[in-house]
Amino acid sequence: MQRRQACGPNARRKKPKASELKRFLSVKCRDIRPSLMMKMAAMAEGIEGCIDLTLGEPDISTPETICLALYDAAKRGETHYAPGMGIPGLRIAISGYWKRRYGMDYSPEEILVTTGGSQASHLAMQACLDPGDEVIILEPFFTFYEQQVLQAGGVPVYCMSGVENAFLPDPEKIEAGISKKTKAIIINSPCNPTGAVFPVELLDDIAGIASRHDLLVISDELYEAFVYGVPHVPFASLPRMKERTITIGGMSKSYAMTGWRIGYAMGSPAILKAMQVTGVPQTISVNTMVQKASEFALNNCDDAVGEITSLFKKRVKFAYEKFKDLPGINTAEPKGSFYLFLDVSGAGMDGEEFADRALREAKVVTIPGASFGPGCGNYVRIACTVSEEMLEEASQRILKILLK
Numbered sequence: 001m002q003r004r005q006a007c008g009p010n011a012r013r014k015k016p017k018a019s020e021l022k023r024f025l026s027v028k029c030r031d032i033r034p035s036l037m038m039k040m041a042a043m044a045e046g047i048e049g050c051i052d053l054t055l056g057e058p059d060i061s062t063p064e065t066i067c068l069a070l071y072d073a074a075k076r077g078e079t080h081y082a083p084g085m086g087i088p089g090l091r092i093a094i095s096g097y098w099k100r101r102y103g104m105d106y107s108p109e110e111i112l113v114t115t116g117g118s119q120a121s122h123l124a125m126q127a128c129l130d131p132g133d134e135v136i137i138l139e140p141f142f143t144f145y146e147q148q149v150l151q152a153g154g155v156p157v158y159c160m161s162g163v164e165n166a167f168l169p170d171p172e173k174i175e176a177g178i179s180k181k182t183k184a185i186i187i188n189s190p191c192n193p194t195g196a197v198f199p200v201e202l203l204d205d206i207a208g209i210a211s212r213h214d215l216l217v218i219s220d221e222l223y224e225a226f227v228y229g230v231p232h233v234p235f236a237s238l239p240r241m242k243e244r245t246i247t248i249g250g251m252s253k254s255y256a257m258t259g260w261r262i263g264y265a266m267g268s269p270a271i272l273k274a275m276q277v278t279g280v281p282q283t284i285s286v287n288t289m290v291q292k293a294s295e296f297a298l299n300n301c302d303d304a305v306g307e308i309t310s311l312f313k314k315r316v317k318f319a320y321e322k323f324k325d326l327p328g329i330n331t332a333e334p335k336g337s338f339y340l341f342l343d344v345s346g347a348g349m350d351g352e353e354f355a356d357r358a359l360r361e362a363k364v365v366t367i368p369g370a371s372f373g374p375g376c377g378n379y380v381r382i383a384c385t386v387s388e389e390m391l392e393e394a395s396q397r398i399l400k401i402l403l404k
Contacts, residue, residue: 035143036371040355044365051394052365053382056192056339057258058312063304066255069296073289082285084276086113086264090291093298094249094264100302101224102234112272113291115283117222117250117263118144121186123275124218124246124265125152129183136177136185138169139373140341142192142220146373149186157182160375163343166332167194171205178209184216185209187235190223193372193381194341195316195334200233207238217245222263223337225254225305228313230335236266246271253338254305255297260290312338315384315391322395323382327402338384341369345378347402355380362397 022030034042037054044050073079085091091108098104114120121144129135131153137145139160149156157177161169174185187206189198198206210217219235236245250263265272297304316334323340324331328347331340344354351369358364358380369379384391 036352036355036368037143040359040365040367043356043359047359047363050359050363050365051386051390051397053384053386053391053394054365054367055385056383057385058253058256058308059385059387060256060308060311062256062260063297063301066257066293066297066301066304070289070293073292078288078292080288082113082288082291084280084285085109085272086111086286087288087291087295090295090298091264093295094266097298098234098249098266102232102237104234104237106266109269110266110272112265112276113286114263114265114275114279115286116261117220117248117252119279119283120246120248120250120263120265120275121145121218121220122148122151123279124248124271125149125154126278127271127274128152128216129154132181133183134179134181136174136182136215137373138174138185138187140167140191140194140369140376140379141186141373142188143371145186145188145220154183155181158373158375160373161196162375163330163332163341163379167191167196167341168198168202169206171202171209174206175209175213178213178215182213182215184218186218186220188220189235190221190226190232190336192223192337193339193367193369194332195337195339196332197227197230197232197335199230200238203233203235203238207235207241210244211240215244217241218248219245220248222248222250223253224249225309226312226338227336228316228334232336243268251294251297254308255294255301256308257294257297260287260293262286262290262294312384315388316340318388319382319384319391319395322392323398326395326399329402340382340384341372341376342380342382343378344380350377351380352377357401358398361401362394364394364397 091111095106125148129152134155135149139158224232236242246267251257330343355366355368366380369376
């Protein structure tokens with residue numbers, strides 16, 4: 001019997017093959033590739049007994065009192081959209097925190113609450129960069145800066161500082177990279193991935209450069225509480241720098257709240273308002289209950305911040321002592337954050353080969369330095385976010401590779 005032809009509105013519909021769907025992607029996304037950071041995480045999946053030194057987050061839970069504050073906010077029915085700039089109480093609490101710790105004066109109008117510190121820096125680039133604007137990025141740098149500049153149509157200009165300079169940038173090199181197209185400079189102190197903390201003399205030199213060339217400064221100070229034996233100096237606290245600085249802060253590290261996704265930017269109300277309007281189509285507003293819990297944390301949990309930073313001070317010191325004398329390894333003692341940035345070239349490898357061997361032969365997961373800038377190919381980053389026992393075990397496993 002001859003099969004009847006299908007008819008009706010579905011007769012000519014064709015299901016596309018999965019391989020054909022790529023044509024729907026934009027040109028800019030067709031060849032997008034995961035970062036080396038994501039690549040290492042994917043390679044580690046399914047390998048039992050790995051020690052993961054990639055995660056830039058505290059391995060401890062958020063303090064219970066902060067969790068209860070969120071629960072209480074939900075019970076009170078505070079589950080609706082929040083004001084676009086952030087709830088007033090939280091912005092007042094952020095202002096109080098920076099006044100308490102650093103003597104800084106920010107009004108609530110000079111504070112924008114964002115979905116994590118990463119959204120704050122993303123919105124700063126989107127709001128401030130025109131196509132072709134150049135941005136000085138001090139290298140090594142947090143991976144997202146480069147991506148955020150490019151996504152805004154900007155042009156990254158790199159200024160590398162290696163282990164031989166304790167990862168502190170040279171002001172003369174910074175100024176040499178400035179052109180008529182330069183609009184901004186991004187600084188990060190305490191630094192991810194190196195642990196460097198910029199001394200006030202260096203910050204003052206950068207301030208002079210910003211003033212002479214009329215640059216916007218994006219100062220990522222997310223790790224401001226994690227300083228060890230040296231002070232954190234907010235860039236905006238320098239004379240005549242507050243007006244030209246967007247300061248990035250957040251709750252993720254200091255309060256062990258990485259998964260809560262809340263951060264903030266502080267700066268000119270005119271710039272912050274443009275950032276807020278730019279972000280509306282992305283997130284509308286930041287989670288109301290998370291904002292209420294963050295307000296509670298900032299007003300009541302200074303002791304918790306002290307406990308968390310003390311824990312990581314011990315771990316960073318411990319890890320530095322364990323890794324600094326490994327054969328072929330060179331690094332600088334971190335003064336802040338919770339990372340080590342290891343130059344592995346003395347072991348006859350670049351960062352990617354080292355990370356690959358550490359994973360395959362030692363089951364230790366690290367991040368190749370190329371994730372943190374084009375000049376960082378001979379480095380790897382390790383995060384001191386596991387116990388001292390695991391850090392010691394990781395160092396011993398890597399030692400065995402280096403002695404082969």
